[in-house]
Amino acid sequence: xxxxxxxxxxxxxxxxxxxxxxxxxxxxxxxxxxxxxxxxxxxxxxxxxxxxxxxxxxxxxxxxxxxxxxxxxxxxxxxxxxxxxxxxxxxxxxxxxxxxxxxxxxxxxxxxxxxxxxxxxxxxxxxxxxxxxxxxxxxxxxxxxxxxxxxxxxxxxxxxxxxxxxxxxxxxxxxxxxxxxxxxxxxxxxxxxxxxxxxxxxxxxxxxxxxxxxxxxxxxxxxxxxxxxxxxxxxxxxxxxxxxxxxxxxxxxxxxxxxxxxxxxxxxxxxxxxxxxxxxxxxxxxxxxxxxxxxxxxxxxxxxxxxxxxxxxxxxxxxxxxxxxxxxxxxxxxxxxxxxxxxxxxxxxxxxxxxxxxxxxxxxxxxxxxxxxxxxxxxxxxxxxxxxxx
Numbered sequence: 001x002x003x004x005x006x007x008x009x010x011x012x013x014x015x016x017x018x019x020x021x022x023x024x025x026x027x028x029x030x031x032x033x034x035x036x037x038x039x040x041x042x043x044x045x046x047x048x049x050x051x052x053x054x055x056x057x058x059x060x061x062x063x064x065x066x067x068x069x070x071x072x073x074x075x076x077x078x079x080x081x082x083x084x085x086x087x088x089x090x091x092x093x094x095x096x097x098x099x100x101x102x103x104x105x106x107x108x109x110x111x112x113x114x115x116x117x118x119x120x121x122x123x124x125x126x127x128x129x130x131x132x133x134x135x136x137x138x139x140x141x142x143x144x145x146x147x148x149x150x151x152x153x154x155x156x157x158x159x160x161x162x163x164x165x166x167x168x169x170x171x172x173x174x175x176x177x178x179x180x181x182x183x184x185x186x187x188x189x190x191x192x193x194x195x196x197x198x199x200x201x202x203x204x205x206x207x208x209x210x211x212x213x214x215x216x217x218x219x220x221x222x223x224x225x226x227x228x229x230x231x232x233x234x235x236x237x238x239x240x241x242x243x244x245x246x247x248x249x250x251x252x253x254x255x256x257x258x259x260x261x262x263x264x265x266x267x268x269x270x271x272x273x274x275x276x277x278x279x280x281x282x283x284x285x286x287x288x289x290x291x292x293x294x295x296x297x298x299x300x301x302x303x304x305x306x307x308x309x310x311x312x313x314x315x316x317x318x319x320x321x322x323x324x325x326x327x328x329x330x331x332x333x334x335x336x337x338x339x340x341x342x343x344x345x346x347x348x349x350x351x352x353x354x355x356x357x358x359x360x361x362x363x364x365x366x367x368x369x370x371x372x373x374x375x376x377x378x379x380x381x382x383x384x385x386x387x388x389x390x
Contacts (some may be wrong), residue, residue, distance in 0.1 A: 002029070002134065002138060002139075002154060003138060004029065004033050004131070004138060005135065005137050005138055005297065005298060005386065006022075006033070006129055006130070006131050007033060007036070007037065009129055009389075010022065010033070010037060010105075010129055011037060013127045013129060014037075014071070014101060014102040014105070015101055015102065016101055016127075017101060017125070017126065017127040018091045018094065018095070018100060018101060018102070018103045018104065018125050018126070019087065019091060019103060019104040019105075019106060019122060019125055019126040019127070020104070020105050020106065020126070020127050020128075020129060021077075021106040021107075021108060021126055021127070021128045021129070022034065022105065022106070022107050022108070022129055022130075022131050023108055023128055023129070023130050023131065023235070024108075024109070024130060024131035024132055024133075024235060025109060025132070025133070025153075025234065025235045025236060025261075026109040026172075026175075026176070026180060027153050027154070027155060027172060028131055028132055028133050028152075028153060028154075029131065029133075029134075029154050030075075030107045030109075030131050031075055031107060032154070033131065034073050034075070034105050034107055035073070037071075037105070038071055038073060038105075041070075041071050041102075042069060042070045042071065043070050043071040043072070043073060044067050044070050044071075044072055044073070045073045045075065046072070046073065046074055046075065047075045047076065048074060048075060048076045048077060048079040048080050049075070049076045049079055054079065054080060057080065057083065060083055060086040060087075060090075061086055061089065061090060064086075064090055065090070068094060068097075068099060068103075069099075071102055071103070071104070071105055072103065072104050072105070073104075073105045073107065074104060074105070074106050074107065075107045076107065076108070076109065077106050077107065077108050078108055078109070078183075084121040084122060085121050087104060087121070087122060087125075088121045088122055088125065090103075091103060091104075091122070091125045092125075106126070109180065109234075130297075132152065132235070132260065132261075132293065132297055133151060133152025133153045133154075133157075133260075133261050133263075134147060134152035134153075134154060134157055135152060135293065135294040135297040135298065135382070136294040136378065136379055136382045137294070137297070137298055137382055137383060137386055139157075141364075141379045144362075144378070144379065145274065147262075147290075148262050148277075148286070148287065148290050149162070149165075149262070149263070149266060149271075149273070149274055149277055150162070150165045150169075150263045150266075151169065151261040151262050151263015151264055151265075151266070151267075152261055152262075152263065152293075153168075153169070153172065153261065153263065155168055156168045156169050156172075156263050157263075162272060162273045162274075163272065165263070166266075166267060166272045169263050169264060169266075169267035170267050172264070172267075173194070173197070173264065173267060173268065176234070176236070177190040177193055177194055178190055180234065181193060181230065181234070188227060188230070192217055192219070192227075193227060195216070195217060196213065196217060196224065196227055196228075196231075197231070197236075197259070197268055198268045198269070199213055199216060199217075200213075200228075200231075200237060200257055200259055201259055201264075201265045201268040201269050201282070202269065202282065203257065204257075204258060204259060204265055204282055204285040204286055204288075204289055205256055205257075205258060205284075205285035205288045205289055206256065206257065206285070207252065207254040207255070207256055208228070208239065208254050208255050208256065208257045209254065210222075210224045210225050210228075228257070235260065236259065236260060236261075236264070237257060237258065237259055237260060238257070238258045238259075238260050238289075238292075238293070239255040239256075239257055240255055240256045240257075240258065240292070240305060240306065240307055240318075241255050241305075241306050241307075242254065242255060242256075242306060242307060242308070242309065243306040243307065243308040243316075243319050243352070244306075245352075249310045249311075249312070249314070249351060250310060250311040250312070251308075251309065251310055251311075252309040252310065252311070256307055258288075258289040258292065258293070259289065260289070260293055261293070262286050262287075262289060262290040262293075265282065265286050265289065266286070269282060283335070284335060287333070287335040288317060288333045291333045291360060291378050292305075292317070292318055292333070294378070294382050295318065295320070295331070295381070295382055295385055298382055298385050298386030298389065299320060299322070299385055299388075299389075300322055300326065300388050300389045301389070302322075302323070303320050303321065303322050304320070304321040304322075305318065305319070305320055305321075306318075306319045306321075307319065308330075308348050308351070308352060309348075310347075310348070310351070312347075313344045313347075314344045314345075314347035314348040314351060315342075315344045315345065315348055316330045316331070316332060316345060316348045316349075316352065317331060317332050317333045318330075318331040318333065319331075319352070319354070320385075322388070326355070326388050327354070327355025327356065328352070328354040328355050328356075329354060329355065329356045329357075329358065329385075330348070330349060330352060330354040330356070330357045330358070331357075331358045331359075331360055331381070332345045332357075332358070332359050332360065332373075333360050333378075334359060334360065334361045334362075335361070335362055336361060336362065337361065337362050337363045338361075338363075339359050339361035339363075339369070339375055341359060341369060341370060341373055345359075345373075346370070349372060349373070356374070357372050357373045357374065358373070358374050358375075358376050358381055359373050359374070359375045359376070360376060360377075360378045360381050361375060361376075361377065361378070362377070362378065363375075363377055364377045364379075364380070365377070366380060
């Protein structure tokens with residue numbers, strides 16, 4: 001059984017709040033984790049994609065009041081958005097009876113409907129916890145290469161062979177195009193969205209140019225932006241914003257885009273094995289996105305993530321602003337086992353003056369490189385960042 005980093009945070013949240021929503025893409029392991037947590041307490045599981053379970057909730061107050069002493073797991077909550085209004089009354093009544101915490105564990109495959117529906121009706125009664133695909137902290141250090149190639153969706157990562165993993169990811173992509181996207185957003189031709197998704201894979205870690213993408217798809221730039229908005233809401237694409245500060249320099253203003261799971265990047269580009277990956281032009285950008293996702297998966301709550309780039313070439317791959325307690329970390333990401341600091345990184349450090357500066361690389365030795373930059377293996381850096389939340 002894989003040990004998920006979010007488990008402790010979910011169990012702690014259940015001790016302080018009535019409803020906890022676990023948000024993550026389909027097949028990231030939300031249901032498996034919820035059922036593992038449920039083993040330690042009286043519970044009931046309802047899959048709202050099942051007609052039988054939806055019928056049980058035809059009269060939700062009557063049904064759920066029979067299980068007031070249990071943790072109720074509601075999977076695929078977007079299937080019954082009207083349920084949120086009933087949950088509000090049930091939670092408020094429970095509070096009056098002294099049952100204030102650990103009532104509901106709500107699972108959703110996207111942020112869109114959950115945030116919109118529950119933001120008003122369950123304000124002050126719900127806490128959100130992200131559960132993405134597997135990250136570096138959830139595997140052994142000698143499996144980092146495997147995780148990078150296959151991505152972090154558990155079935156893909158645990159497949160017996162690279163070929164099986166690749167086929168699973170291709171099936172996942174088809175499922176999203178044909179089933180998930182029509183459920184959550186406007187009707188978009190599957191072929192168009194697949195082409196956009198593939199174009200974003202080719203442009204992994206690149207600046208977003210909606211007009212160029214629109215030209216390739218024969219649609220308008222606003223239409224492309226709306227399509228990307230949907231992929232972001234489905235937790236499949238990340239838009240990393242540029243750093244904004246008055247540093248007296250001409251800063252890049254466009255965001256960078258990343259397909260959040262490296263395995264999906266590779267499946268979209270037809271990369272099946274490690275040899276094909278290492279020979280592909282996307283290799284460096286894929287590694288950068290992979291490390292950024294692993295870092296953001298463990299970053300302290302309310303961390304502001306961005307990148308820094310000026311018109312003259314000063315650049316920082318990832319800036320993490322973590323408030324007065326932890327300050328600002330500047331991170332440069334290199335796949336090489338013998339890392340080299342570019343002049344642009346030094347220039348950017350002079351501009352930003354971060355609290356700490358790291359050169360994350362694929363080796364294991366930790367050492368000072370230059371006067372202010374610390375070279376550190378990616379596994380150790382992810383572990384150190386995650387330790388700030390403990």
